[in-house]
Amino acid sequence: MGENTANLTNLAIFVSGRGSNLRSIIDSCDHGILRSLARVALVVASKANIHALQIAESAGIDRYVYSRDIPVTTLLAVLEEHEVGFIALAGYLRRIAPEIVRKFERRIVNIHPALLPKFGGKGMYGMRVHQAVIESGETISGVTVHYVSEEYDAGQILAQETVAVEENDTAETLADRILQIEHKVYPVAIADALRNLKR
Numbered sequence: 001m002g003e004n005t006a007n008l009t010n011l012a013i014f015v016s017g018r019g020s021n022l023r024s025i026i027d028s029c030d031h032g033i034l035r036s037l038a039r040v041a042l043v044v045a046s047k048a049n050i051h052a053l054q055i056a057e058s059a060g061i062d063r064y065v066y067s068r069d070i071p072v073t074t075l076l077a078v079l080e081e082h083e084v085g086f087i088a089l090a091g092y093l094r095r096i097a098p099e100i101v102r103k104f105e106r107r108i109v110n111i112h113p114a115l116l117p118k119f120g121g122k123g124m125y126g127m128r129v130h131q132a133v134i135e136s137g138e139t140i141s142g143v144t145v146h147y148v149s150e151e152y153d154a155g156q157i158l159a160q161e162t163v164a165v166e167e168n169d170t171a172e173t174l175a176d177r178i179l180q181i182e183h184k185v186y187p188v189a190i191a192d193a194l195r196n197l198k199r
């Protein structure tokens with residue numbers, strides 16, 4: 001019997017690199033908590049030739065490379081064409097245009113590999129976040145999922161989970177441990193955000 005996809009929200013996942021969070025969201029739509037709620041309808045990449053696009057391709061998901069010279073109105077049209085109802089940023093490194101933020105109010109989230117509001121803001125991405133945590137001497141870091149607003153990393157927090165910083169951690173070892181938690185937390189937070197919309 002075919003699956004009933006009529007009630008599923010179409011997700012667009014925005015990526016810029018590796019795509020491991022994209023992978024965990026696809027898996028969750030296939031057989032996890034997102035299964036009864038959503039499907040990945042589109043992957044938007046800030047550049048071509050990134051691993052995340054290969055993941056999307058092998059999962060048979062439509063892909064759109066949104067390079068700098070493309071106007072935001074074109075991106076909005078592509079999102080509309082795919083009937084996108086919710087956006088999840090997953091390692092996306094470009095600023096989101098205010099037009100998108102406004103159109104997708106409460107329908108756009110991001111994941112950040114630290115406990116916001118600390119260690120966030122412009123320029124705080126990738127290993128820089130973990131390096132800053134270690135240099136600060138913090139003993140706890142973690143994961144934050146937040147709604148996206150017009151300011152970097154400043155929207156309302158939807159979910160957080162802590163991860164202990166070990167004495168001998170490097171930025172890399174801490175990043176690896178946090179990433180494992182990201183893969184669990186993000187699909188659950190997206191599910192919560194989708195349920196919040198139905199309330």
Ligand code: GRF
Nearest residue numbers: 018019020021091111112113
């Ligand atoms: C993750 O650490 C995420 O928190 C941050 O960028 C990284 C993306 O990793 N925003 P991946 O591309 O999902 O593997």
